[in-house]
Amino acid sequence: MTSLATTLRSWLRRPWIARVGAVIALFVFWEIAARWWVDPMFLSPPSRVLMSLQAVFDTRGVPAALRITFWELGVAFAMSVVIGLVVGLAVGLQPFAQKSFMPIILLLYGTPQVTILPLFILYFGIGPASKIAFGVSHGIFPIIMAIVAGVQNIKPILLTSARSMGASRWQVLRHVIFPHMIPSFFAGMRLGMTGVLLGVLLAELYVSTAGIGYFTTLFTQNFDPTRLFGLIAVLAAMAIVLNEIVRRAEVHFSRWHAD
Amino acid sequence: MTPAGKAREGKLASRSVQAAFLVALIVLWYLATTRWGVSSILLPNPVLVVRQLWDILKSGEFVGDLRVTLTELGIAFAISATSGVTIGYLISRSHYRIRVLEPLFAGIYSVPIILFLPLYVLFFGLGPASKIALGATISFFPIALNTIAGFGYVDKVFVVAARSMGASDVQLFRYVLLPAALPIILTGMRMGFTVALLSIIGSETIASLAGLGHRIVHLAEGMEMARMFAYIAFVVAIALILNTIVSALEARGKRHT
Numbered sequence: 001m002t003s004l005a006t007t008l009r010s011w012l013r014r015p016w017i018a019r020v021g022a023v024i025a026l027f028v029f030w031e032i033a034a035r036w037w038v039d040p041m042f043l044s045p046p047s048r049v050l051m052s053l054q055a056v057f058d059t060r061g062v063p064a065a066l067r068i069t070f071w072e073l074g075v076a077f078a079m080s081v082v083i084g085l086v087v088g089l090a091v092g093l094q095p096f097a098q099k100s101f102m103p104i105i106l107l108l109y110g111t112p113q114v115t116i117l118p119l120f121i122l123y124f125g126i127g128p129a130s131k132i133a134f135g136v137s138h139g140i141f142p143i144i145m146a147i148v149a150g151v152q153n154i155k156p157i158l159l160t161s162a163r164s165m166g167a168s169r170w171q172v173l174r175h176v177i178f179p180h181m182i183p184s185f186f187a188g189m190r191l192g193m194t195g196v197l198l199g200v201l202l203a204e205l206y207v208s209t210a211g212i213g214y215f216t217t218l219f220t221q222n223f224d225p226t227r228l229f230g231l232i233a234v235l236a237a238m239a240i241v242l243n244e245i246v247r248r249a250e251v252h253f254s255r256w257h258a259d
Numbered sequence: 260m261t262p263a264g265k266a267r268e269g270k271l272a273s274r275s276v277q278a279a280f281l282v283a284l285i286v287l288w289y290l291a292t293t294r295w296g297v298s299s300i301l302l303p304n305p306v307l308v309v310r311q312l313w314d315i316l317k318s319g320e321f322v323g324d325l326r327v328t329l330t331e332l333g334i335a336f337a338i339s340a341t342s343g344v345t346i347g348y349l350i351s352r353s354h355y356r357i358r359v360l361e362p363l364f365a366g367i368y369s370v371p372i373i374l375f376l377p378l379y380v381l382f383f384g385l386g387p388a389s390k391i392a393l394g395a396t397i398s399f400f401p402i403a404l405n406t407i408a409g410f411g412y413v414d415k416v417f418v419v420a421a422r423s424m425g426a427s428d429v430q431l432f433r434y435v436l437l438p439a440a441l442p443i444i445l446t447g448m449r450m451g452f453t454v455a456l457l458s459i460i461g462s463e464t465i466a467s468l469a470g471l472g473h474r475i476v477h478l479a480e481g482m483e484m485a486r487m488f489a490y491i492a493f494v495v496a497i498a499l500i501l502n503t504i505v506s507a508l509e510a511r512g513k514r515h516t
Contacts, residue, residue: 015358100276112498114461118479197371216377
């Protein structure tokens with residue numbers, strides 16, 4: 001008995017085991033609450049949610065909806081990165097352009113874009129186009145800001161010496177500015193991914209014909225918490241994976257800069 | 260020319276570019292609606308929008324919705340600020356707790372919590388309760404994480420020095436921990452406030468019975484575009500004012516420590 005207590009204590013001393021333990025305790029609490037305390041119309045125990053994952057995927061249209069949402073996220077993110085890179089470089093490389101347009105970009109970044117969500121639906125329809133556009137509107141600004149900050153942080157002496165050694169404009173861009181921008185570029189991509197996820201999911205939840213927003217509404221209105229939890233768990237897992245990919249890329253590509 | 264004069268001229272030039280940009284935007288908007296025949300359902304005439312905005316402000320029609328949204332925001336922020344600071348402080352008191360729980364919080368924070376809106380609507384209904392709950396959840400994490408960062412990483416030297424000079428627990432908290440942590444906590448609170456405002460307007464847009472977000476959707480569904488644009492301008496102005504106030508409070512709080 002005492003040896004069991006000692007092993008337990010030595011296990012708990014490792015933070016990650018204690019962390020997993022905390023998560024498990026949370027799930028156990030949820031299971032107990034859902035089974036005995038709360039109306040099953042509203043809350044469903046995690047064991048049942050896990051069992052029902054198959055049923056979620058078997059629901060007609062759900063796999064296609066997940067594919068569409070994933071596609072919207074991918075396209076919105078790619079567009080945010082490309083447009084953000086171009087605008088960021090255009091604004092960041094020119095001190096005058098930066099002084100003139102940065103306040104406008106900051107102002108746009110500071111406005112709650114969710115107020116104009118109905119306009120996006122009006123202009124781009126209720127299909128995937130409006131979700132992509134809204135995702136881009138959320139993802140583009142952190143990327144622009146990060147690129148402008150990255151360009152600013154390049155030491156002027158590097159630019160001067162490259163030019164004095166006879167580098168062309170393109171060569172300066174390719175060999176001095178790009179390598180120095182990489183860490184902030186990836187930091188911006190991470191924030192941009194957070195924004196794209198927020199924008200696309202907001203638009204999906206607002207109105208949707210084929211994406212996951214349609215099914216979350218359907219399951220909510222049918223008081224089907226089991227499948228709703230299942231679908232949201234799948235989406236949360238998707239978001240975590242996407243975030244993690246971008247974060248890993250950031251760590252990987254900014255390594256050379258550390259020394 | 261003196262450098263100062265040159266800088267002033269440069270500032271003037273960039274200001275005039277900004278002004279020209281805005282004027283060009285409005286002129287294009289006006290021409291698009293009057294000359295180029297863009298449908299008024301897609302883009303209402305700016306003059307009409309200004310008139311509607313004036314009407315909204317004069318009639319005081321916005322008061323009810325504004326009160327709903329601000330009440331939700333106030334309650335949500337009060338909940339997340341108190342719970343975030345309390346829980347963050349309790350966690351920050353031990354290195355073990357920081358190492359166990361901080362990555363967990365950071366992990367949850369990286370999930371787009373707006374995903375859980377359908378669940379909140381299921382639990383709390385379409386009324387203000389679901390907005391308050393969502394806003395409180397979303398703003399809890401930046402506040403708690405910044406409180407942990409603020410209290411948890413105070414330089415050991417300060418703590419040891421204060422202790423060796425005989426500071427009591429209360430004195431240690433008041434004169435060492437709090438001044439070190441407050442700027443970071445205030446930043447967390449500002450971030451929390453901003454995301455709470457965003458998520459409350461967002462959830463009002465998606466599913467609600469009242470509030471500014473609901474009003475905009477209502478007008479969009481009624482195709483009253485000019486009035487909807489006026490309301491959008493109004494809400495954006497409110498959000499900018501609130502964010503400016505909060506940033507000013509943050510700066511003020513930081514100066515006083």
